[in-house]
Amino acid sequence: MPRRNSAPQERYEAIELLLLWEGRVSRSRLLDLFTIHETLASRDIAGYRLLYPHACEAESSSKSYVCTPDFQPTLTQGVFSEYQRLVGAAGALTEISIGIPFESAQFDATTIRPLTFSRLHQAMRSGLCVKMTYRSMSTPQPHERLIRPHSLIQAGPRWHLRAFCEKSGEFRDFNLGRISSASLADDADLPGIEEDLEWQRVAVIRLVPHRDLSADQAQMVREEYMGGTAAMVFNVRASLVKYVIQAFRAAVDPGRERAPEHVLMLQQPVDLPNEVQWKR
Structure with missing residues (x-):
């Protein structure tokens, strides 16, 4: 369960999303999602109802509040991606809290090495260049590339790195799963994100x-x-x-x-x- 610390505004938004996408909200449901005391969960629901008295009504049989027929979201945009993020469906597949049976065919299929990633992260954060050992479909043998990375890209099950490549002389996307090692190249100077016209x-x-x-x-x-x-x-x-x-x-x-x-x-x-x- 994706329980986490939160601010009151985030929990009010969660109440609204639960009402919108699940049709109801309860104290126990909020406790599924957030690391809060049950008293605070009850107080949040009461506070939300005070602000939006026509959003939901009590259902004593289920100890929950159900949305009214005229309910409209006001704190959120009412798009499903917001609900996905709330319940964890946009993250790890083991952290789903949807209240009904759920399976997903979406998988992250890129193997990312922690040390390599940390160095790439540092390079992007500091605007530095990187010497990396890379493999590609055209050159499947490990070989060295000098790049200046600026952004991460998630595309379906794969993660990519957007970077200027010295060898090709242009900005390209590199599959993170094909980078076996990386080291900072402090003395190198290659074009950065501001010169990536297709990115801009x-x-x-x-x-x-x-x-x-x-x-x-x-x-x-x-x-x-x-x-x-x-x-x-x-x-x-x-x-x-x-x-x-x-x-x-x-x-x-x-x-x-x-x-x-x-x-x-x-x-x-x-x-x-x-x-x-x-x-x-």
Whole structure:
């Protein structure tokens, strides 16, 4: 259970999220999530009800409070990712507290060495360069690279490092699981985050139902992914566009990447990175 220390405002937000996503809140439920005394849990619920008297009502049979039909979130945005973070579904799979049976097919598949990570972390924090031993698909044998890392990226089950690479002369993403050692290179000087133009630039991604789908299938996809609207629109760093497309298995070339294997496609993009440009 993801029990943790908290501030009163965080617990008020948790009450609201529990009401919104589970339909009820109770003292015991708050005790599942936070390291607090049961008296404080009761006081939090009472305080929330005092501030928002129309949000919930008592249900004596379950010793809980259930949300009213007109309940609307005011402290939170009402998005599922907030609830995921609250119950731990966005973190370790062993820390789920959802109240019903739960399984996840999302796994973190990158093996990260603590010492290597700590040095990379220090380099990013201090703006230093790093000599690392790396392997890649093009060069699977261990070899040395001089890089200047600036950011971590989580993409599905893998973690990457965004860095300028002396060998390639450009900013690239490096898989953390392929870095076997790292040491600080205090005397080296390579471009930093402020010169990573693709990192600084924001690209707009529009995902729409695949053009091969029938009208009924396309409508189903819109309701499933887009809340019934015409498209999903994301504003992301240009260097991360490929990860978003991969995460949704969206077709970049709908003539080759066909439905139903791909139910989404990238709407004809404007000013996207070359590797994801519409192919004709």
